[in-house]
Amino acid sequence: MTRFRNPILPGCHPDPSICRVGDDFYLVTSTFEWFPGLPVFHSRDLVHWRRVGHAFDRPDQLPLDGVPASGGLYAPTLRHHDGRFHLICTLVDGAEWSGHFVLTADDPAGPWSDAHRLDGAGIDPSLFFDDDGRAWCTGTRLTGRYEGHTEIWLREYDPSGPALVGEEHVIWDGAVKGAIWAEGSHLYKIGGKYHLVTAEGGTALEHAVMTARADAVTGPYEGNPRNPVLTNRHLGLGHPIVGTGHGDLVETPDGEWWMVLLAMRPHHGDRCVLGRETFLTAVRWMDGWPVADPVEPVRAAPSLPPAPWPAEPACDHFDGPDLAPGWNTLRPPRERWWSLTERPGRLRLRLRPETLAAGANPSFVGRRQEHPDFAAFTALEFAPRDDEQAGIALVQNGDFHVLLVSTERGLRLLKREQGVETVLAEAPATGRARLGFEGHGRWYRALYATEPGPLVPLGPPVDGDMLSSQVAGGFTGVYVGLYATADGRVGGGHADFDWFEYRPLPGPV
Template sequence: MTLLSDPVLPGFHPDPSICRVGGDYYLVTSTFEWFPGLPVFHSRDLVHWRQAGHALDRPEQLPLDGVPASGGLYAPTLRHHDGTFYLVCTLVDGREWSGHFVMTASDPAGPWSDAHRLDGEGIDPSLFFDDDGRAWCTGTRPTGRYEGHTEIWLREFDPAALALTGDEHVLWDGAVKGAIWSEGSHLYKIGERYFLLTAEGGTAMDHAVMVARADAVTGPYEGNPRNPILTHRNLGTGHPVIGTGHADLVETPDGEWWAVLLAMRPHHGDRCALGRETFLAPVVWEDGWPVTGGHLEASRPTPSPPPHPWPAVPVCDQFDGPELGPSWNMLRTPRERWWSLAERPGHLRLRVRPESLSDVANPSFAGRRQQHHDFAAFTALDFTPADEELAGLALVQNNDFHVLLVLTSMGLRLIKREQGIETVLARGPAVSGPVKLGFEAHGRWYQASYSVEPGVWTPLGDPVDGDILTSQVAGGFTGTYIGLYATSNGRASTNHADFPWFEYTPL
């Protein structure tokens, strides 16, 4: 199998789904509890991508309030038909409601509609528009026959009513004996046959891509005797790319086929703080079946569309725009405006609020994905803390696993939260006036440092073991975020913390 060794979307970008409109490609990924959610990316060559917007960028579209870590938005599918973009997804463990929904837009950059709820059990809905004018929706649900056993169901989709209709058909329950988590299904009609692409084996080391085909959309489906058509389950934890699966297919205008998929790049063993990333792999057809890699011998094949790189994004955000850039995210739905770029121009101001990163809430935290094993991130902080208040940099996996480099009323602190237990790893001096804060990562090790004099940086504590920032230790499905944070830890406060810039640089 030939797989591009570097992700096309590095960092936490799992469950990619892709569609093509003319010479333009659009892609969306899962975001779970993060807001804005469901980022939409645009490419003209399948290799270089830029973010066009988010499908979920208004609090009223869909409620993420109270969703636990790795709850929220699972495995979206993006499709285009008759001038309209459709996005289907599942809200998992929602406090107000849970289940499938569909959103529409005339422009993938937005605005997108509010979420229209759809019937159906389980997760991972996907849409398919047939050439006879009918549309269909597939999804995944557990059967209860044994732990992890699931089946793929199909119902007709009415694009005008944005609703499922008609009878249900069960299409598939896995390619191998004892299969678990047959999910992430996508339907295609290629020639006169229907192809069902699924993920299988769970999203860790045993992840894989399976395919089945049928003469009718409702089946019966026969599995490819060469399944899985893509997996690294046989390569072991020493391979630089593991957990390959959850693919979606796209055809270029000149008839090439490619797959986008998720995979992980561990920093050692199967541990990966970056989370599941989006990769690209070539697809050819043999004996009527898709083959990942096929006859391509080059280790890094190139898609046929001519290269189309986008302008580079600055490594330093000066907070001089009217809104935060698209790389910034928050936890769950913000119900109040606790951040400002206008109150002190050229600064991101965070209100100091009772909510903390330890709560299943919407704290005053704005972060971006860690996208490289080796990176440096720096900021400057202007903050006068009262008792129990703190502000600074945070490395976040979830509410029970994170690392803080913060200024408190007692001075600088490096704090680790692991399995819900907080430990002060190092103490620094009390600081009056602005202070610069930074993390430098090399693989699994994250070194905190601070600066109160121009050009002079002082380490704070020993390097922190970043294994606690991996889903293999912390659980769940997300990758690490690094960002800016302020809290009063449950107390009322009118204070604020100002950040004049934030810089993230791969090393």
């Protein structure tokens, strides 16, 4: 029996939802304010995944402009019915509108439809297609009865609208006394009964998976006597995997059941710079109830033929016509401020007034940090003037990020913490420079070179605690990428990046 290593999707890939079509599995995760959003992944063995597209890849599909950090696209659910994919999600804190919406596609790689807005309060909507031809939608909303108390509502879903129709039913409000944040609900019909799977306890150390079942889709639902069916809350701090929850079930063609879920790998205590990642664990059935295996770093793989995909290159030489699909921007770009054709073999970023701190769409392209120990490097060609700067950045949000940038005054290592910017170190530099960060668990080290030869450290190591969501707030992990700004000035020039390399590093022995 082969084994696999968790997480199956490292880096900030929270709130996974999965569906199977024949021998193929498809999965989508939350992306909040990042664009393109709602990445769609494909697998044949539940272990090896490749990105086939994004459900949100056109700025006009959704009004994501101006959403705050950790606003935007929350907890999607992906389902397939009658030859069509349905993705339901919530836009939170949108400037033009907020609420639930559905995207549809014949091919998971796209194109996906524009957003069809739906009624319903709260977050975490999910779709369920029953075997009698009817379809249903569940969602989560606060009740106000006490802090954090929520309830799960159910309404019929008409795919032809699409629209929610008919009477609303409240079917659940938590498995334990005083439950908080019963959310992330999914419905299934298994063995003639309707099974409700929910998250509970909040998406941190107290996270858990609860289940209930009923004879009718509208209830009443009885709780699983073994609840929670999955949690690491009892293991406390120091465990390598914490915050297990928000699960979605899938059955393999030969009848095995598995759960994808989110969890975190803290670098110490509850601090985690990687964000909430996607993990996989087995599910067994006892007396008609699901029981999930513990979530382990390494475990036995599903009984499916291994189906790895070709590895993505560690180095992007920017020799294609457009950005590779692993790159993201903060919020949708409404103008083309990057180019790979003006100087072939280079990524050119235009210097614009927007900064990372502005809550807008700055000239920044980033990718997820996926490993506790990693190295990311680039080669920059840049002639700054005034307050212009360009270089490499570690981004949690607008108030918490770290920059290694070339400026008119030379290289600068800058830390922005709680909205306050501090210069940590400086070095002389002109023209071309190689810049990078190495991450080693809690600590990040900035490195640079202005001449051929090895890179050398700039300044002291930066404490990564400030980039964890436990300190900086929000729901995302760290992104590392390339940045350029004219810092409020209009009519700036440009910065050219020759290549960008990201590699995992061996961890501590």
